[in-house]
Amino acid sequence: MTNSETELVQRCLSGDAAAQAEFVSLFERRVFALCLRMLNHRQDAEDVAQETLLRALRYLPGWDTSRRLAPWVLKIAANRCRTALSRRNSIPVPCEETPDIEVAPVHVTDVADEVQRGLSGLRENYRECFILFYQQELSVAEVSEVMQIPEGTVKTWLFRARKEMAQYLRERGLAPDES
Amino acid sequence: MNCCQEFRNALDELVLSRESAPLEVVQHGEQCSAAECRAAWEEFRLLNSAIASWQTREALMVVPSFQIETTAPAVASSSANKPLPDSKRSEAGLARWLALSVAGVALFSLLSLVGSNLRNDPQVATVDTPTATEIVDPPVLVAVEETEEGNAAIRDLGTTYVSWIDGSTDRITDTVAFVLVEPSHEEGSNSHTGWLESLQQGWQPLESSLQETFQELLRATASGSYLNPVMWKLQLPKAA
Numbered sequence: 001m002t003n004s005e006t007e008l009v010q011r012c013l014s015g016d017a018a019a020q021a022e023f024v025s026l027f028e029r030r031v032f033a034l035c036l037r038m039l040n041h042r043q044d045a046e047d048v049a050q051e052t053l054l055r056a057l058r059y060l061p062g063w064d065t066s067r068r069l070a071p072w073v074l075k076i077a078a079n080r081c082r083t084a085l086s087r088r089n090s091i092p093v094p095c096e097e098t099p100d101i102e103v104a105p106v107h108v109t110d111v112a113d114e115v116q117r118g119l120s121g122l123r124e125n126y127r128e129c130f131i132l133f134y135q136q137e138l139s140v141a142e143v144s145e146v147m148q149i150p151e152g153t154v155k156t157w158l159f160r161a162r163k164e165m166a167q168y169l170r171e172r173g174l175a176p177d178e179s
Numbered sequence: 180m181n182c183c184q185e186f187r188n189a190l191d192e193l194v195l196s197r198e199s200a201p202l203e204v205v206q207h208g209e210q211c212s213a214a215e216c217r218a219a220w221e222e223f224r225l226l227n228s229a230i231a232s233w234q235t236r237e238a239l240m241v242v243p244s245f246q247i248e249t250t251a252p253a254v255a256s257s258s259a260n261k262p263l264p265d266s267k268r269s270e271a272g273l274a275r276w277l278a279l280s281v282a283g284v285a286l287f288s289l290l291s292l293v294g295s296n297l298r299n300d301p302q303v304a305t306v307d308t309p310t311a312t313e314i315v316d317p318p319v320l321v322a323v324e325e326t327e328e329g330n331a332a333i334r335d336l337g338t339t340y341v342s343w344i345d346g347s348t349d350r351i352t353d354t355v356a357f358v359l360v361e362p363s364h365e366e367g368s369n370s371h372t373g374w375l376e377s378l379q380q381g382w383q384p385l386e387s388s389l390q391e392t393f394q395e396l397l398r399a400t401a402s403g404s405y406l407n408p409v410m411w412k413l414q415l416p417k418a419a
Contacts, residue, residue: 020247029242036240050245057247115233134230135237140195159191166222169229176224 005069012060024053030070030136031077037131038081039088040120048084052077067145074136075146078128085124111174118168126161133158182207183215190223338397345393 008026011019031052035045056073063072119127125147132143133154140158144151189204200208200223208220 024245024247028245029240032242032245033237033240037237046243050247053245054247111229111232112236115229134234137197155195159194162194162226163222165229166226169225174225174229176221176228 002068006065009060009063009065009069012057020057023057027056027070027073028053031073033135034074034077034131035081037116037119037135038078038128039084044084044088048080049077052080055080068142070136071138071142071145074132074138075148078132078146081128082124114169114172114174115165118165118172121168122161122164126157126164129154129157130161130165181213182211183213183219186211186216187219190219193223345397 008019008023012023028049032045032049035048035052036042039045039048052073056076059076063069119130122130128147129143132138132146133140138146140151140154143154143158147154149157186204186207190200193200193204208216208223211217211220
């Protein structure tokens with residue numbers, strides 16, 4: 001927790017509309033990015049991000065001031081994404097992102113795309129762990145807080161996610177020299 | 180512990196700490212003859228560069244502008260969740276208790292009024308004899324809206340009730356008459372008969388009065404000019 005975060009929250013709680021707009025502006029990028037990568041669907045991500053920001057403002061009085069604000073907001077976002085995913089999983093969809101067995105040469109500029117595709121192929125909890133650690137740049141302790149799992153589990157899932165990602169990238173023809 | 184395991188542990192520490200590899204780690208990865216160390220080093224480099232590219236692109240992500248349009252309810256909700264100061268809390272509690280007390284008194288008064296009306300009804304219906312002035316008295320129940328359907332229901336209810344009372348009265352009268360004409364076989368029956376005769380004589384005015392009253396009530400109910408046969412004093416005014 002920082003003084004600026006505490007001050008911002010106090011202003012939001014007092015009903016300051018400008019402070020609430022500032023709160024939204026402060027977290028909208030991180031929240032949307034997390035939602036987009038977890039859901040892999042832009043429209044769904046926008047909806048869930050909107051809902052997350054609204055909920056964060058609504059439940060702001062319940063924020064523990066001894067903790068950092070960002071993991072708390074991202075925890076709400078992750079929970080909303082999991083709910084959206086569970087709803088989506090009940091509907092069968094065609095799998096379009098299955099990687100080909102035949103390896104096609106990958107251009108260097110496509111590396112980010114390949115990582116994104118590799119991410120989509122990861123298990124849901126590995127993907128969330130990877131995104132929180134690398135995209136949101138949270139510490140292991142913060143990822144543990146957001147995902148509500150022990151830190152040891154976070155490390156395990158993170159290394160497994162890295163292992164599967166490396167395997168996928170190698171299958172796609174990527175090599176350290178090329179990247 | 181062999182060098183491969185130590186090297187892998189060192190790489191894992193670098194992953195978690197997000198630090199760049201120190202020189203000795205780089206040298207070991209590039210120069211170690213063990214295939215396991217070289218593979219671990221290659222994987223480390225591959226992921227580092229790929230994830231860095233991905234992170235760069237993530238930072239350039241176009242994010243829509245979110246407008247929280249329901250800020251007012253959100254603020255209201257959040258402020259509503261905040262605990263009130265002690266003074267405000269006591270004022271709010273006092274106001275709440277005052278409102279509850281007023282509501283309770285009003286409810287009690289209403290129930291008492293309804294209860295007293297119900298208790299007074301039999302007295303009005305059985306004791307008083309209606310007179311023209313009493314029937315024309317201004318009504319008390321002026322707020323009741325009179326409808327044809329409502330009047331019909333009331334008439335039905337009134338007719339049923341009056342017929343029930345009438346029937347009960349007839350039974351009482353019959354019983355008294357039966358007792359009067361039944362000869363007694365017990366000793367001292369003369370004294371009983373005398374007592375019953377005097378009782379019958381005493382009942383006569385009351386019986387005739389009751390009969391007149393009920394006949395009047397039945398006529399009034401049939402004509403539909405009364406709100407309730409039992410409350411026949413409270414005449415409902417005809418709608419203009």
